[in-house]
Amino acid sequence: MKNLVNETPTPKRSYAFVDAIRCIAMISIVMEHATTLPSNIYHPKSFTEVVVLSTITQIGKFGTVCFFLLAGFLIGEKFTDYTPVQYLKRRLNSTFLPWLIWSGVFFLFLLGDDIFIAMRFNHGQFDSTFGSTIIDQLKLVYLHSSFWFIPNFLICITLLLIFKKWLYQRWLGAIFLLFTCLYAINIYYEVIDPLHSTAIFGFVFFLWLGAQFNKHLNALEAWMKKVPLGVWIALTLITLVLGVGESLILRNTNSADPYNTLRLSNILYSMSFFFMLFSIREFPFTKRLKPRETTYGIYLLQFILVYSIVPLVFPTLKHSAQSLSFPLVLAYLLARFIMVYALAWGIVTLLNKTRMKWLTGN
Template sequence: MQEMNTVKEKKNFDFVDTIRCISMIGIVFEHSSAVATGIYSEPFDKFIEVGLIQSFKFSTIAFFLIGGFLINHKFQEYSAIQYLKNRVKNTIRPWLFWMTTFMLFTIVDRFVAHFRGSDVGLLTTNFPKYFLQLLNHTLFFTAYWFILNFLICIAILLIFKRLLYKVWFGGILACISLVYSINLYYGWFITLHSAALFGFIFYLWLGVYLNKYYDNVINFLNKTPWYLLLLFGIMSFGLSVAESFKLLSLGSGDAYNTLRISNILYSFIVFAILLKLGNISFLQNKLQPRKTTFGIYLLHYLIISRFLPLIFQPLKLDYEHFSVWVNSGILFIRFLITYSSSFLITFLILKTRLRWMVGQ
């Protein structure tokens, strides 16, 4: 996201860096898990696992909210063509670069496995078909999917630009999102995040609407006591944990889905808390989220999928027989390695002429 030009905009947008920094920490933390869902039999162990994951489950919805918040002015300042040109330069180009890099590392890894005697299937017998399967997997079943999803959501809002501030239009988008929430219980279609093509448009729209009425929203939050927001936050967290338990009991393989109704509520309340909290200068000064966030996102999945195995596979860790505390500790270690590595590489790239690789 580009820096705003006017003093008023800069003042209003300071809080965004805090939210995007915390949200990115949450996304990397969640993706750093190496433990399959539902491996614990004891209720207390399940509670620890679910609670740990749920803590940062607001992150994706928060990102779409601030994404919409930021693009509102851009929609007004630029024509659709101008806006899309900027997106190609600052978003699509680095996304394509790192997605291609991920695929190349994957192909090299599979060739190494082949030369060591492993059966790699189509890689050596039908490489074009293997490549297409890898492309499909990368586009729709990895973290890179959310960039494509985000761009599709923006394109849809651009198409319906004249309706951006119509409440009924937002209501339609909200209903579409709720279809994905209800589907978790009825299984009308697969629940993978790649199936939620239109499930996140509402939150992008809501961010646009929030930007338009920001003064009213922030005045309301300033009048709302902290204890009330925190109480609602705790209650919504408890509901989210309970819904995950319910989905686990139903045998769901997607019990932590972002579009659970309880998690939507939790995400809204956490977002309101962060909005009321405002700017945290320490995060801006040390982690520079405005410059580094996109690079961290693009890099973190590559590190998790291609480089963390080089560290952890030789250790032959038996996650299914470890306690929830040991696995939680491993999760924190994996997160620290992933986040710090992603941040350091992004920070170094920013000092070179290759900074376009991280959207700058």
Template sequence: MLEIINVKKATLWILKGVKSTDSSYYCRIIMLSPIKKEKLNYDFVDSLRFIAIITIVLEHTYMWPEPKFFKDVYEQSIQLFTMQVFKFGTILFYILAGFLIGDKIRTTTSLQYLKKRFDGTFKPWLFWIGVFLVLIYANLLVVYLKGSWSPMFEKPIWGFGEQIYDIIVKTSFWFILNFLGSIAILLIFRRYLYKIQLGIFFGICSLFYSVNLYYEWIYSTHTTAILGFVFYLWLGVILHKNFQQFNDWIKRRSIYTLLLASIFALVISCYESYYLINAKIQGDPYNTLRVSNIVYSLVSFLFLYRLGNPKWIKKLNPRSSTYGIHLIHFIIIMQILPQIFNPLGIGPEGKTSFELVILQYIRFFIVYFASYFIVYIINKFDKIKWIIGQ
């Protein structure tokens, strides 16, 4: 028997049997085939984006009457769970954005990257703020013409400034300015991007806002937390740099262990909100930057990543629809939903927690599918696709 073996570096040999005309002779020839390094799969970014935008829309479609808090334990539990369970979406968005920054940071300059983000993020943001303002003024004009007083027309400059402030600070549009500001801060420290000391600094900044909830040293809403979310962008960059190691590590973790950890973190987050409500703090007891919610968001990220990427999500094309849904959904909540529910006399007053949850999901389905449909139609026209960004 003759064996021909030729081993080279970084190669894989495939055995093939070749029998000669002489039945007593058998030659085993080993053919050369190069080893292919496993290609890392980044599809998880689109899958988690899809999940994150659903949590954002769900969170914004609630109708809990502020600052109402049910006294009955059963009612309290439903309210706490409903308000908390979707709170991981914002931090998830920042981690994913940081991951994508890590993917581009080595091939573009800081100015090139910021320009790309301006074209794909800021310009669509300005466009939809304009649409929002037009709809607001149209509604107020109708009310004004019917004889009701409106500061938008009696004091136009003050009224316009007030509306701009409310849109940027009190609606989902806050996210884009904070996001772009966080990117700019991260790029300022680009030279030290992969230093653990930089991560510790940004982590301390985030925890400052967590502690500030209890003491109100500064205005505590997460929508004005300028340095509150940079850490999660940085975390995404580090995740990209060490993605192979992370991928190998997470595959060895049990899905059920991560699920139990997520449930435990959810319970702790609900308890912290309950404590903050009873402490009668001035800020939001469901603030995204609570310590418990930070932990819950990070554990949820691990669980969702380990869960995998459902194939059906790809068919919805989340890469080209997520940002558009984010820009449009709050306009529908504020301008369209009242035209549906107010004439029907449907509001939060006098309803149980369970009824409010059902109402929230009805509102969610209307808002999400209306937003998705609008984005889907816009994506069909190349000349106007820029208004939904990416």
């Protein structure tokens, strides 16, 4: 392909590990969303249950940071193949349009419940709070569901495009890191909205860092060969424990987002997990899942399935799972995870065989 900036072809390298890590990161994100039950559905009956559920949630918290790192890694090459405007246009066409459609579908699912209730139980009349209900549903879709990621991601990319001239300058990374640290501190003080889904500048550092990994890949690989895999496994386990501990502290302080992705412990956990995966590199099972073709589609579908389809499959647990024993709760969470991932992957695979594959970003 002709380089649109330098007018000379950019040599391409095969980054199979990117697809493998991308696949595992998406599995973790589906796991996080599918195994999280609101407190009004299930409230832990003991401290042990709190710790177990917090650990399950924490295990899946590395995915978001990994996605930003991988995107930054690939951006380093894309910025040489396209002008900033061309690159952003490609992103809007392949990323934003499918996101807009599926987020709209999710909103209609939510609104459909309210319309059904009005038609069935209120003679087709909407009460005076319907307007505020619509606003709440929009907030749920675009701030409190996984659909927050794409606007944030595009804003982060735009920032890198603006500062493209200084992309590989350490001072730029230091500024981005400062924003990340400020968000991490704000989780405790809540000067501004502490939700990670509204942390507009909180993730751009990881994009920048991924670009550095690409530029210095040979040096990174040489360094990684000197560090035994056991070190990364140990660090991942240690930071996992730290992550669970910090989430418990935040729960005790009634934090608005005790499992915030930008917690310091979770940043360390995510980085450790990333390096552990990078050290292993090859995961044969991921090739069967075709991550390059399915990952984005799974992202778009998984939260809709969790929120709108799972309750239809388990209607008796839609409003409460409190009557279940804890082992059954864990079995229920496992079933939700397997079902959501399998359904999302299956739907995306089917769409990719049709002219509608653009709905999955392909």
